[in-house]
Amino acid sequence: MVESVLARIRQRFEQAERILITSHIRPDGDAVSSVLALGLALQEKGKQVVMALTDGVPAAFRFLAGYDQIVNKPDGDFDLIVVVDCGNLDRVGSIMDSYDRVDINIDHHSSNLNFGEINLVDIEAVSVTEILALRFPALGLPLTQPVAEALLTGILTDSQGFKIPSTRPGTLRIAADLYEAGVDLPKLYFNTLSRKSFEAAKYWGAGLSRLQQDGHIVWTNLSCADRMAVEYPGRDDADLVNILSAIGGSDVAVIFIEQDSDNVKVSWRTRSDWDVSKVAQQFGGGGHIAAAGAMVRGGLQEVEEKVIQATKTAFKNS
Numbered sequence: 001m002v003e004s005v006l007a008r009i010r011q012r013f014e015q016a017e018r019i020l021i022t023s024h025i026r027p028d029g030d031a032v033s034s035v036l037a038l039g040l041a042l043q044e045k046g047k048q049v050v051m052a053l054t055d056g057v058p059a060a061f062r063f064l065a066g067y068d069q070i071v072n073k074p075d076g077d078f079d080l081i082v083v084v085d086c087g088n089l090d091r092v093g094s095i096m097d098s099y100d101r102v103d104i105n106i107d108h109h110s111s112n113l114n115f116g117e118i119n120l121v122d123i124e125a126v127s128v129t130e131i132l133a134l135r136f137p138a139l140g141l142p143l144t145q146p147v148a149e150a151l152l153t154g155i156l157t158d159s160q161g162f163k164i165p166s167t168r169p170g171t172l173r174i175a176a177d178l179y180e181a182g183v184d185l186p187k188l189y190f191n192t193l194s195r196k197s198f199e200a201a202k203y204w205g206a207g208l209s210r211l212q213q214d215g216h217i218v219w220t221n222l223s224c225a226d227r228m229a230v231e232y233p234g235r236d237d238a239d240l241v242n243i244l245s246a247i248g249g250s251d252v253a254v255i256f257i258e259q260d261s262d263n264v265k266v267s268w269r270t271r272s273d274w275d276v277s278k279v280a281q282q283f284g285g286g287g288h289i290a291a292a293g294a295m296v297r298g299g300l301q302e303v304e305e306k307v308i309q310a311t312k313t314a315f316k317n318s
Contacts, residue, residue: 006138008118009104013139016080018048024086025054025093026236026265029157029192032061032070034084034106034128037150040066041141050074054093058234063191064153065146080104085128087112087286106131111277111286126166129154133174148181149188156192160242164290165273200238202230207240207255217311218247221256221304235259237267245269252276254311256304259295264303267293268311279314283307 013019021039023031032053039051052074057067074095080103086092087109089102096102105116108125125131133151136143155175159167162175179185196204206226212219222237232238237255244253251272257265266283268276270290277285277292285294296303 002120003138005118005120006135009120010139012080012103012118013042013045013047013141016047016078018050018076018078019080019082020050020052020074020078020099021082021084022052022054022074022092022095023084024091027053027055027058029061030127030129030154031085032057032067033064033150033154033157034132035070036064036066037129037132037147037154038082038084038106038141039069040144040150041136041147044142044144044147045140050076050078052095054095058236059197060192060195061153064150066150074098082106083116085109089113089115109286109288111281124166124168126164126168126171127154127158129158130171130174133178134170143178143181145182148178149183152178152183152185152188153192156189160291161189161193164288165271166288166290196238197232199230199232203227203232203238204240204243206230207237208243211244213247213250214308214312215315216249216251217254217308217315218244218250218252219254219256219304219308220244221258221300223258223300224260236265241267241269245271252311252315254307256300256307258300261299262297264296264298264300265293266296266303266307267291274315279307279311282310282314 021035023035035051039049042049051070053070057070082104083102084106102116104118106120108122108128110123112121122131129151207220207222210220237257241255253269255267270276275289277287280287280292280294283294283296287293
């Protein structure tokens with residue numbers, strides 16, 4: 001079955017001249033990297049490729065070759081439209097407002113709705129970049145050094161440095177192959193998982209000062225005022241949730257990031273086999289067993305109370 005899907009995708013790649021590749025809003029490392037890796041590889045094949053992300057490329061990933069080619073709004077018609085790392089087409093954002101089809105959907109979310117004409121979905125893969133790296137030969141795509149760097153970036157970020165339970169022995173073998181393709185792994189690891197700006201460190205301080213714990217759950221919040229006070233440029237948590245998830249004696253970490261007076265982004269992480277995506281789904285979100293998120297409407301305090309109660313209830317019942 002997978003072989004026939006790959007053969008169909010390869011045929012569509014070969015037949016297309018102008019290709020659009022996109023992913024979800026508020027893109028993470030896997031979203032940015034899978035768009036770039038696929039886009040750069042298809043350009044090597046002589047294709048006209050437009051890479052687009054509604055929210056652009058986060059500053060943390062602007063070291064990747066080709067990031068400056070990614071646009072916020074694509075123009076014109078395309079022979080082929082590819083969506084990567086997105087379980088629900090609604091999460092692509094405004095980019096899809098002008099298009100009424102998805103030709104190829106490549107993803108690893110268990111909640112994927114198979115919205116493409118052709119769907120390559122592997123829910124056991126740690127990232128979409130792992131899927132691509134494994135399938136590049138079958139798809140007839142070249143593995144240049146910039147492509148390898150993008151692929152390994154996605155694997156590193158989605159696996160949190162090979163720490164999450166869905167990391168498989170095959171994941172490490174793929175990473176080794178990409179390393180051999182000329183990627184500077186120590187430098188890449190620092191850029192993707194270790195390096196933080198001075199503003200991000202101060203931002204963490206605001207969240208850590210409000211850290212709470214109840215049983216096996218730890219959580220905190222970050223407000224718009226916190227971002228303004230330290231001049232942090234993003235609307236994310238600067239990966240603070242991954243710090244919370246390392247706290248001993250806890251199984252679940254939750255962080256609340258105020259987007260505006262009426263919307264809060266919530267992220268869950270767990271090191272146990274408890275499925276946090278099920279709680280995220282209660283609030284219109286989704287994700288993976290170990291990492292999930294949702295955008296919840298309401299004030300920061302109201303959302304925090306509601307979500308923590310639901311998390312406690314779900315954890316108790318599990």
